[in-house]
Amino acid sequence: MGDATTPSVSSTGTRTKLERGRGALGPALELVHTGRAPTRAVLTAELGVTRATAGAVAAELEALGLIRVDSRPGASGGTAGTGGAQGRPSHRLSVAEDGPVALAAQVHSDGFRAALVGLGGRIVATAPGKVTVSADPAQVLGAVVRAGAELLAESGRRCVGAGLAVPSAVAEPDGTALNPLHLAWPAGSPVRDIFAECVKAAGIDGPALTGNDVNLAALAEHRHGAGRxxxxxxxxxxxxxxxxxxxxxxxxxxxxxxxxxxxxxxxxxxxxxxxxxxxxxxxxxxxxxxxxxxxxxxxxxxxxxxxxxxxxxxxxxxxxxxxxxxxxxxxxxxxxxxxxxxxxxxxxxxxxxxxxxxxxxxxxxxxxxxxxxxxxxxxxxxxxxxxxCTLDHNSLVGAAELAWQPVLDDPLGALA
The missing domain is CATH 3.30.420.40 (ATPase, nucleotide binding domain)
Structure with missing residues (x-):
């Protein structure tokens, strides 16, 4: 008998496959997130890896609570050409419906809206806020973050971060609202810093990022809607x-x-x-x-x-x-x-x-x-x-994409 601390051949092989596939975790998650890998066979082909490596990658993403792997054969499991070995239907891949969410917020001239958005661009919950947008961005952003924090508390979900869509060009690298022409906010308002402070004060984990509302709508439509x-x-x-x-x-x-x-x-x-x-x-x-x-x-x-x-x-x-x-x-x-x-x-x-x-x-x-x-x-x-455009509230979905991006780039690092 071997030493009890020595891993078996099968576990060593699994770990080696996983180590080879860890660099593919982010690309794999993005493929599932954007609907381009509905099955493990498609994932294998898109990543250019072996079936074993793709299986290890999918299993790791499932262990992180980000996706679901359904191994049950069935006609709905894929289309022609997506089957596994010996013609068997490939495992189906989907985002985890009960997985983490991002807090998304949008401010416009008639008020604000907060939402929780999961992977796949799916809006889990919304909290509309029909308010008069005051000339104080801190007051408005504080209100929308509090509305989002209430949604989070009710959902019990893990939050990966927060994203904000504003009706203004957002200058980089400072994150200032350069010309909020349809809001009474001062030109150059440091909206990214204000938003980050509000998110931190609400006890919400993860990064807090900000972008122009139409930019974010385009990003959402490109990943999940009419721009695919x-x-x-x-x-x-x-x-x-x-x-x-x-x-x-x-x-x-x-x-x-x-x-x-x-x-x-x-x-x-x-x-x-x-x-x-x-x-x-x-x-x-x-x-x-x-x-x-x-x-x-x-x-x-x-x-x-x-x-x-x-x-x-x-x-x-x-x-x-x-x-x-x-x-x-x-x-x-x-x-x-x-x-x-x-x-x-x-x-x-x-x-x-x-x-x-x-x-x-x-x-x-x-x-x-x-x-x-x-x-x-x-x-x-x-x-x-x-x-x-085909998405409802596409600027909100795009704001969530800002918060999801670090997870898409490095799932293990972002969720550690």
Whole structure:
């Protein structure tokens, strides 16, 4: 008999496989997280490792409480070509429904929302906060973090960190809100530091990170929504006020040298148009947002619900009313002109539209696509697909992606 402290051949082999696969833990988790590895066979192929190594990696991620491995054979276990040895159905992989969560927070001109978001971009719980956003960012961020902390306490889940989406360019490396034009916050507010302090004061573990709301919406849509598989994804959206844009290149957000890239709201689309908060005139920000739509339709916005909801309701409930139809065409033409300029500069392989812009696309997709094709250099040679965003609360999901990223990079290190 061998020494009791000497590992058996089988356990030594398992450990060796696991050690070889530890560098693949992060890539493997991202594949499951983004839905690109529904089975162990697909995971094996995507990672370029042996079945044994892929099995060890999946088992380790399951032991960390991040994924579930279902070894039961069945027709739903995969598609043709995903089976295991001797044609057996491959083990199914999915994110753990009862696993850790990230705290996600979003602030906009009409209030805030907090949520818990698990792997896979799945929103577990939300806590809307319809409040007047004060001029003190610390007060607002403290309130949204407290709402998130209550959700965490109720859920009993482990938290991997927190992410915040704000309607402003966020300058790097300081994490300051450079131009919160639709909030009363001072320019240059240190939102990342304030948010981190609030998260720490609430006793929430993990990093606290901050980003622009449309950037984060684009990231979420690229990983979990309408932007999947796009190499060069352009996202343009209007939320409660203003217009934002984002670009994902080869799976990564393009934020420029200091986090300020793709401020598409300040493209001029009507030189004789409305005065913009930035000091210009006729920018997309004021020519193609919910307030612009309501104004063009001759409607006075009310205080009861958000401007975005009022614009959506009008577009959905009275699409044939002449003033509403004229406003719809006007905003589509302005939006299409801006998109055409962006296509000429960026050459994306897909455009996705969010907020009210998604509703405008639904209202008259042919008109919007025709405007873009007519005004863009490459529009007549095949065109660029223009699609609606598909995720509810995509900025919240994107904020959670910030907090999940350290886990995706190094699952063992982040959860140790």
């Amino acid at each position: 598989s796009a190499q060069h994804l352009l996202c343009v959206a209007t939320g409660h006020r203003g217009v934002g844009g984002a670009l994902v290149l080869d799976g990564r957000l393009h934020s420029g040298s200091s986090g300020l890239a793709l401020e598409v709201g300040h493209l001029t689309v009507n030189p004789e148009g409305r005065a913009c908060h930035c000091g210009g005139r006729g920018c997309l920000d004021v020519e193609a947002d919910p307030l612009a739509f309501l104004t063009a339709a001759g409607r006075s916005p009310g205080p009861e619900v958000s401007l975005l909801q009022q614009a959506r309701d009008l577009l959905r409930e009275e699409p044939g009313e002449p003033a509403v139809r004229a406003a719809t065409e006007e905003l589509i033409d302005r939006l299409g002109l801006g998109l055409a300029g962006l296509v000429n500069i960026l050459n994306p392989d897909r455009i996705i539209l969010g907020g009210l812009h998604r509703e405008l696309l639904y209202a008259d997709p042919e008109r919007l696509r025709a405007v873009v094709a007519d005004r863009s250099l490459w529009g007549r040679s095949g065109g660029v697909p223009i699609l609606p």
